[in-house]
Amino acid sequence: MKITFYHSALCPRCYLARSILLDILQDSQDILIEEIDVLAHPLRTWSDGIRVFPALKIGDRILGSILPSRNKMLAFIQENRSPVTVPETACR
Numbered sequence: 001m002k003i004t005f006y007h008s009a010l011c012p013r014c015y016l017a018r019s020i021l022l023d024i025l026q027d028s029q030d031i032l033i034e035e036i037d038v039l040a041h042p043l044r045t046w047s048d049g050i051r052v053f054p055a056l057k058i059g060d061r062i063l064g065s066i067l068p069s070r071n072k073m074l075a076f077i078q079e080n081r082s083p084v085t086v087p088e089t090a091c092r
Contacts, residue, residue: 001081004034006045006055017054017068024074031077 005021007014018035025031038045038053048057052064056073058080065072 001030001058002032002034003077004036004048004057006036006038006048006050006053006057008038008053010039011053013066013068014054017065017073020068020070020073021056024070024077 003021003025005018007018021033025033036045036048038050045053049062050057050064052066054068055062055064056076057063058077061076061080063072063076
């Protein structure tokens with residue numbers, strides 16, 4: 001699964017959100033984080049539908065928050081986690 005994290009290096013809320021995100025995902029080997037600095041990539045940020053940052057994007061779903069909370073971020077990731085499919089041969 002891929003999570004895109006939109007942030008600014010100048011934003012203290014973004015710093016907090018990044019530390020929460022890394023803490024949540026520290027044991028998740030199957031998740032890739034792409035970080036986009038909104039000041040360095042404003043057109044990409046806007047075209048991706050990001051209007052508030054920090055923000056997380058998984059697929060076409062976006063979680064933007066003025067005050068990031070661990071519970072909101074964790075719930076968003078769990079709700080949008082791709083189901084893992086197990087091949088039939090592995091069940092025998």
